[in-house]
Structures are given as C-alpha cells and as structure tokens.
Amino acid sequence: MQHFISKYMTNKTTSPSPWFYIPTLYFAEGIPYMIINTVSVIFYKKLGVDNTQIALWTSLIGFPWILKMFWAPFIDIYSTKRKWLLTTQIIIFFCLSFLALSLQLANFFWISLAILTITAFISATYDIATDGFYMLALHPEQQAIFVGIRSLFYRFAVLFSTGFLVFLAGYLEALTQNISLSWSIVIGIAAVIFAFLFIFHLLTLPTPESNPKNSESTTVEKINNIPNIPFLKIIRSYFSKSKIVIILAFILLYRFGEAMLIKIASLFLIDNPELGGLGLSTQEFGLVYGTFGVISLIMGGILGGFLIAKFGLRKCLFPMALALNLPDIFYVYMAYYKPPLKLIYPLVSLEQFGYGVGFTAFTVYLIYISQGKYKTSHFAISTGLMALGLMIPGAISGAIQQALGYPLFFLLVCLLTIPGMITIFFIPLALESENKG
Numbered sequence: 209m210q211h212f213i214s215k216y217m218t219n220k221t222t223s224p225s226p227w228f229y230i231p232t233l234y235f236a237e238g239i240p241y242m243i244i245n246t247v248s249v250i251f252y253k254k255l256g257v258d259n260t261q262i263a264l265w266t267s268l269i270g271f272p273w274i275l276k277m278f279w280a281p282f283i284d285i286y287s288t289k290r291k292w293l294l295t296t297q298i299i300i301f302f303c304l305s306f307l308a309l310s311l312q313l314a315n316f317f318w319i320s321l322a323i324l325t326i327t328a329f330i331s332a333t334y335d336i337a338t339d340g341f342y343m344l345a346l347h348p349e350q351q352a353i354f355v356g357i358r359s360l361f362y363r364f365a366v367l368f369s370t371g372f373l374v375f376l377a378g379y380l381e382a383l384t385q386n387i388s389l390s391w392s393i394v395i396g397i398a399a400v401i402f403a404f405l406f407i408f409h410l411l412t413l414p415t416p417e418s419n420p421k422n423s424e425s426t427t428v429e430k431i432n433n434i435p436n437i438p439f440l441k442i443i444r445s446y447f448s449k450s451k452i453v454i455i456l457a458f459i460l461l462y463r464f465g466e467a468m469l470i471k472i473a474s475l476f477l478i479d480n481p482e483l484g485g486l487g488l489s490t491q492e493f494g495l496v497y498g499t500f501g502v503i504s505l506i507m508g509g510i511l512g513g514f515l516i517a518k519f520g521l522r523k524c525l526f527p528m529a530l531a532l533n534l535p536d537i538f539y540v541y542m543a544y545y546k547p548p549l550k551l552i553y554p555l556v557s558l559e560q561f562g563y564g565v566g567f568t569a570f571t572v573y574l575i576y577i578s579q580g581k582y583k584t585s586h587f588a589i590s591t592g593l594m595a596l597g598l599m600i601p602g603a604i605s606g607a608i609q610q611a612l613g614y615p616l617f618f619l620l621v622c623l624l625t626i627p628g629m630i631t632i633f634f635i636p637l638a639l640e641s642e643n644k645g
Contacts, residue, residue, distance in 0.1 A: 228412060229409065230354050231358075233409070234338070234357075234359075234361045234365070235405075236405045238363070238366055238369065239401070243324075243327075243398060244324050244328050247373065248269075248324060250377075251311070259609055260607045262606055263475075263605045270328065270595060273332050274592045274596045276333070276335065277592045279333070290413055290416075292336075292337035293409070294409060296331075297334065297402060300331060302399075304398050307327070308393075308396040311391050344416040367499065369398075370498030371494055373398065373494075374490060378489055378491030379491060451635065459574070462628040462632075464624050464625070465533060466532060472606070472609050472617065475609075477496065488552070492549065496549075501557055504561040505561065508560065512531075515528070516528075525569050526632050528566045529566055530566075532565065533562075533628075535561075535562040536622050537622055539559070543617075574594065575587060
C-alpha cells in the first residue's frame with residue numbers, strides 16, 4: 209500500500225484537463241474551512257455549549273489562516289505542491305473521522321476543539337498547497353479562465369457544508385432523537401467524502417514542472433542568514449506602504465461589526481425563544497442560513513463584481529460598504545419582534561446579499577493595494593490581516609451578547625460598522641483604480 213501511494217504521489221505523468229481536477233480541489237478546500245468556522249458553531253450550540261465559549265473558541269481556532277503566510281515558504285522549499293495537498297487531504301480525512309468520534313465522548317468539547325485546531329492548521333496548509341499547485345499546473349491563460357470556476361466550486365462547498373450537511377443533521381436529529389449521534393454521522397460523511405477526494409486526486413493529478421526562480425519565490429535558495437530571506441523583505445515592503453496605518457485600520461475595521469454578527473447570527477437563529485433567539489430547528493437553519501442565505505451571498509458577490517467592473521472601485525466602495533452594513537438592522541428588528549419564519553427567510557437572505565456585495569469591494573481593494581513587485585505575497589499578508597479582523601471581534605462577541613442580550617447586541621453591531629466606513633474616506637485610492645475592464 210505504501211509503495212502504491214508513493215508511486216502515485218511522485219510519478220503521475222499524464223496531464224488531464226484542469227476541468228477534471230480544479231473543481232474538486234477547491235470543493236475540498238471549502239469543506240474543512242466551513243466545518244471549522246461555521247458548522248462547529250451550530251453543533252456546539254445544539255450540544256449545549258454556551259454562547260461565550262462558542263464564539264471565543266471557534267474564533268480563536270481560525271488563527272492558522274492568519275499565520276499561514278509565515279509557514280508558506282516551507283511549502284515552497286520542501287517537497288512538491290502535489291505531495292503537500294495529497295498529504296493534507298488524507299490527514300484531514302483522519303481529523304474529521306476523529307472529530308466525529310469525539311462528539312460521542314462525555315468531555316467532547318475540549319477534545320473536539322483540539323481536533324478542530326489541528327484540522328485548522330492542516331486546512332490552512334492545504335490552502336497554500338492548492339493555490340501553489342493551481343499556479344504551477346495551469347498556464348496563465350488557463351488561470352484566468354479557471355479563477356471563476358475555483359471560486360464557484362468553493363461556494364458549492366459552502367452550500368454543501370452549511371446547507372446540506374446541516375439540514376441532514378437536523379433530519380437525523382428528528383429521526384434518531386440523538387443530537388450527538390446525528391452530528392457524528394454528518395461529520396463522518398464529510399470524512400468519507402475526503403477519503404474519496406484523496407483517492408481521486410491521487411489517481412488524476414498531474415505533476416507540473418517546478419516554477420522558475422523569480423522575485424516572489426521563497427525558494428530562491430535555502431540560506432541560514434534569516435534577515436536576508438526574501439520573505440522578510442516582502443513583509444518589510446508591505447508595511448512600508450504609504451498610509452499603511454490607515455490601510456491597516458481599514459482592513460481591521462471594515463468588517464468589524466459584520467464579524468461580530470456572523471459569529472452570533474447562527475446562535476440567535478437557533479437559540480430558544482425564552483433565551484431571546486428565534487428557535488429555528490436545525491433543518492430550518494440549514495435552509496434559511498446555509499442554503500438561501502449562501503445563495504444570496506453568491507448572487508451579491510456576482511453583482512458586486514459586475515458593478516465594480518462597470519463603474520470602478522472608487523465610485524463603488526462606499527455604496528457597497530453601506531450594502532454590507534445597513535442590512536444588519538434586520539437582526540435588530542428580528543431580535544425585538546421575533547417575526548414568523550416566512551419573514552425570516554427574506555431578511556436573512558437580504559443581509560447575506562448585502563454582505564456578498566460589500567465583501568466583493570473589500571476583496572478588490574486588497575488586490576488594489578497588493579500591486580507591484582510582490583503582489584502575490586502582499587495579497588497573502590492582506591488576507592491574513594483580514595482573517596485577524598474577523599477573529600478579534602468574533603472572539604469577544606459571545607461574551608458581549610450574553611452581557612447585553614440579543615437586541616442590544618445587534619444594535620451595538622450596527623454602531624460598530626461606522627468606524628470602518630469612516631476609514632474609506634482616508635485610505636489611498638487613486639483615480640487610476642478606476643479599472644472598468
């Protein structure tokens with residue numbers, strides 16, 4: 209068996225069409241991320257963990273996506289991207305399997321949290337390897353063609369994880385009357401899917417040629433003189449940008465309110481009415497938030513991209529920030545008036561649609577400030593800071609919500625969107641950003 213795996217991890221010489229493997233690589237990228245950051249919030253709530261603990265720990269385990277830029281050079285230096293992504297896939301299979309089993313234990317919370325933390329580091333490493341493989345296996349023309357395809361199948365993974373898996377867990381809860389068993393089965397299904405993905409990629413992925421040396425590569429040479437490593441020069445060049453303080457403030461504050469909302473919204477929708485929540489069943493949540501909400505998020509992202517292409521980022525950024533933040537008021541309304549399910553569907557969908565629009569503008573700005581000699585690495589740093597901007601407010605959101613209650617918490621969220629929108633008027637955004645192509 210070991211010889212078989214080694215053979216296919218090193219000697220795959222055929223070159224199937226990217227249509228054959230790019231969709232599945234990015235579908236696989238989305239599943240562990242969503243289980244760690246979103247689905248875990250739901251099953252911990254269903255298993256009786258309090259909001260403060262859920263928000264704090266499920267935010268902190270997102271730390272690997274902040275730090276991944278620091279071990280990315282090792283992915284370049286040692287072995288191949290193909291070996292890295294295959295190895296991380298099989299490890300994720302084992303992690304998800306152990307996670308499923310851990311939910312049957314009396315002290316499941318800390319054990320499952322440790323497993324999720326390990327999975328987060330492996331998943332972040334898989335992200336690095338997959339993006340590197342994408343750039344090596346595809347020609348520049350193919351990369352441009354498949355950038356939308358990879359995003360689409362990542363979104364399918366979001367739908368699958370927060371929609372189908374959550375809905376299935378709700379169905380099993382009703383069928384078995386055993387919440388922990390239901391979630392163990394669902395996580396086990398995700399693990400089995402990863403096993404199939406590993407076998408599929410083991411047999412089909414090509415072995416691309418190594419990339420040549422260039423100014424952005426961290427594989428220029430393996431040297432022991434740490435201050436001269438190109439990666440550290442790249443970091444210095446990023447933090448030497450003009451108006452870097454206001455840029456950092458924008459990155460960290462733009463989604464501050466939304467980051468608090470994201471972590472608590474799921475808990476609010478599921479929580480019992482006597483505790484201030486809306487009392488949705490797991491199945492209803494899977495449809496409201498994980499299916500219709502995600503579809504609305506995707507449609508908002510598409511519209512946002514179209515508007516920026518037509519009118520330019522400079523004209524669109526502030527209106528799109530309003531689209532991101534104004535719908536947060538819907539949660540204030542729902543917390544105070546507890547609307548019926550038929551009204552919850554459109555309110556959540558509209559909020560997610562606005563999030564999709566506003567997040568597109570944010571992403572385009574990160575690309576805009578990452579232009580130049582080290583654009584790939586600068587974008588990686590920006591996305592790491594973006595993850596930090598999600599983790600900090602998410603970590604404190606549970607304690608604040610439990611202190612204030614849902615209505616006042618969502619009102620505070622609306623107020624905390626204001627500082628991020630103010631920074632828009634001070635960030636560097638020259639007229640040449642008006643790229644309408």
